[in-house]
Amino acid sequence: MAHDIALLPGDGIGVEVVDAATPLLERAAETHDFEVETTRYEWGSDRFLDEGSLFPDDAMDRLADHDAILHGAMGDPRVPDYVTSIEGPIAIRQAFDLYVNYRPVRLHDAGNTPLKGYGRNDVDIAWFRENSEGEYVDIGGRLDRGGGSELAIQTSVYTEKGVERVVRAAFEAALDREGYLTNVTKSNALRYGPVFWDEVVEDVAESYPSVTLEHLLVDAASMDFVLRPDEFDVVVGPNLFGDILTDLTAAVTGGLGLAPSANVNPDGDAPGLYEPVHGSAPDIAGEGVANPIAAVLSGALMFEDLGEESAADALRDAVAAHLADDGAPHTPDLGGDGTTANVVADLRSRL
Numbered sequence: 473m474a475h476d477i478a479l480l481p482g483d484g485i486g487v488e489v490v491d492a493a494t495p496l497l498e499r500a501a502e503t504h505d506f507e508v509e510t511t512r513y514e515w516g517s518d519r520f521l522d523e524g525s526l527f528p529d530d531a532m533d534r535l536a537d538h539d540a541i542l543h544g545a546m547g548d549p550r551v552p553d554y555v556t557s558i559e560g561p562i563a564i565r566q567a568f569d570l571y572v573n574y575r576p577v578r579l580h581d582a583g584n585t586p587l588k589g590y591g592r593n594d595v596d597i598a599w600f601r602e603n604s605e606g607e608y609v610d611i612g613g614r615l616d617r618g619g620g621s622e623l624a625i626q627t628s629v630y631t632e633k634g635v636e637r638v639v640r641a642a643f644e645a646a647l648d649r650e651g652y653l654t655n656v657t658k659s660n661a662l663r664y665g666p667v668f669w670d671e672v673v674e675d676v677a678e679s680y681p682s683v684t685l686e687h688l689l690v691d692a693a694s695m696d697f698v699l700r701p702d703e704f705d706v707v708v709g710p711n712l713f714g715d716i717l718t719d720l721t722a723a724v725t726g727g728l729g730l731a732p733s734a735n736v737n738p739d740g741d742a743p744g745l746y747e748p749v750h751g752s753a754p755d756i757a758g759e760g761v762a763n764p765i766a767a768v769l770s771g772a773l774m775f776e777d778l779g780e781e782s783a784a785d786a787l788r789d790a791v792a793a794h795l796a797d798d799g800a801p802h803t804p805d806l807g808g809d810g811t812t813a814n815v816v817a818d819l820r821s822r823l
């Protein structure tokens with residue numbers, strides 16, 4: 473059995489972490505008797521500067537032919553961030569209607585986190601971020617640009633279909649986990665979209681009587697994720713809140729260098745897009761010290777969705793053993809002085 477993977481490294485440390493993770497994924501495949509075939513697409517900011525677009529015109533057709541996409545990140549100081557975001561990963565999520573952004577948050581080792589005293593897996597949160605609409609629909613406009621009394625409008629869109637399907641996916645996950653779902657919105661100050669979202673959640677909840685539902689406002693939630701992260705199980709929220717809060721939950725459990733994500737459409741056969749939560753980190757790009765673990769764990773999520781559970785577990789076990797070993801070379805974001813290559817070698821020896 474061979475899985476056909478598109479590699480889309482992107483920019484900055486996106487390239488470094490995808491190049492670091494790929495041989496580890498191949499190694500895990502080899503030891504679990506399946507093959508991965510990879511095709512590397514050199515699309516990103518250099519292409520934008522040379523040719524005027526991040527992707528060629530037929531990019532989505534080419535990506536559609538693969539079983540899954542492993543992405544690094546896009547973003548470059550020479551290109552406006554809204555170009556690399558909206559025409560980059562956001563365009564892929566929308567083209568393939570990847571409406572669930574699944575972001576598991578797990579405490580591997582409390583050593584370098586604010587969670588001293590907590591043990592491995594005491595924090596284990598499954599984030600379901602709405603990934604197709606909300607605040608990221610790119611609808612809006614600007615009037616009197618630079619004219620002295622400029623006006624800008626940015627519109628959020630919440631549809632019944634769009635909210636319902638991600639909320640249902642989150643309830644389904646809660647059934648498989650601890651049966652506890654937290655809904656994060658801001659329906660005190662925003663009385664149209666978020667209030668509608670909460671109503672849809674209540675409607676869907678009727679089909680899941682065994683799941684305990686909790687509603688939190690996003691400001692209170694940001695505090696609770698720091699103060700009582702061990703009490704969460706599955707969390708669902710709109711696109712923008714999910715984007716912001718998953719950086720927070722990543723930081724609490726060890727940083728962006730450890731946080732993976734999957735962009736998927738559970739209903740269709742579009743390829744999922746697997747990528748670390750972090751960006752292209754221009755501040756450390758080129759130094760060889762990017763933490764590759766978020767990319768490796770994103771590869772584990774990809775293997776899990778491709779039906780290769782044991783290879784996914786092998787990758788996660790190698791990461792857990794690496795993080796728990798004080799003598800192993802850790803990257804500077806975790807307080808060590810190891811390089812990306814040192815971490816890859818260490819993980820490889822554990823696979």
Ligand code: NAI
Binds near residue numbers: 544545751755763
């Ligand atoms: P960032 O996630 O790239 O970096 C934030 C901080 O975390 C930096 O100090 C960075 O050095 C550190 N960091 C991130 N990943 C790390 C890793 N694997 N190992 C060690 N340290 C790591 O976020 P920032 O700086 O806000 O954005 C940089 C660029 O990335 C921007 O152009 C932004 O638009 C883009 N971006 C792209 C994303 C994507 O392609 N999906 C997602 C987030 C940001």
Ligand code: MG
Binds near residue numbers: 715716719749
């Ligand atoms: Mg983000």
